[in-house]
Amino acid sequence: MRQAQNSFPIAHQPTLGANFLIWNTIIDGEDIKLIIGDSGSQERFYSVLPTYFKGSIAAALIFDITKRESFEKLNFWLGKLEEGVGKVPVIIVGNKIDLDGKRQVSKEEGEEFADKLGTIYFEVSAKENANLFSMFKKMAEIALDKDIN
Numbered sequence: 001m002r003q004a005q006n007s008f009p010i011a012h013q014p015t016l017g018a019n020f021l022i023w024n025t026i027i028d029g030e031d032i033k034l035i036i037g038d039s040g041s042q043e044r045f046y047s048v049l050p051t052y053f054k055g056s057i058a059a060a061l062i063f064d065i066t067k068r069e070s071f072e073k074l075n076f077w078l079g080k081l082e083e084g085v086g087k088v089p090v091i092i093v094g095n096k097i098d099l100d101g102k103r104q105v106s107k108e109e110g111e112e113f114a115d116k117l118g119t120i121y122f123e124v125s126a127k128e129n130a131n132l133f134s135m136f137k138k139m140a141e142i143a144l145d146k147d148i149n
Helices: 043-053 068-072 074-085 097-102 107-117 132-145
Strands: 018-027 030-039 059-064 090-095 121-123
Touching: 018 132, 030 132, 043 074, 059 068, 059 074, 068 074, 068 107, 074 090, 090 107, 090 132, 107 121, 121 132
Parallel strands: 059 090, 090 121
Antiparallel strands: 018 030
């Protein structure tokens, strides 16, 4: 959400339900508008998540590299996504690379998981705005192409 808002909150505020933002960019001379949804990971929202995913044509499954359990739940989130929209192109994203010293999931593990899905892996830092533009640009490209998986 940092890329769309061009800001990063100092205090962590978990998403309740879902938030949606719009990010505009240009790819190959074409104006592209991404509607970015950030779904909450609290268990009480699990039953409604598939409805939030309706209409999605691509997705980024994002986990916290400092929390192994968030990585281990990627298959769960993939299932919820498929429950809502079927198969869509997906990329895997490890967030919080600014906290590399607290890393619990290696870059290689993220890459292996992505390889098993036939997709790509990014590592980003929302806090430091590292690799976010590249990740969202790739999301827009695969949403247009749908050639990733």
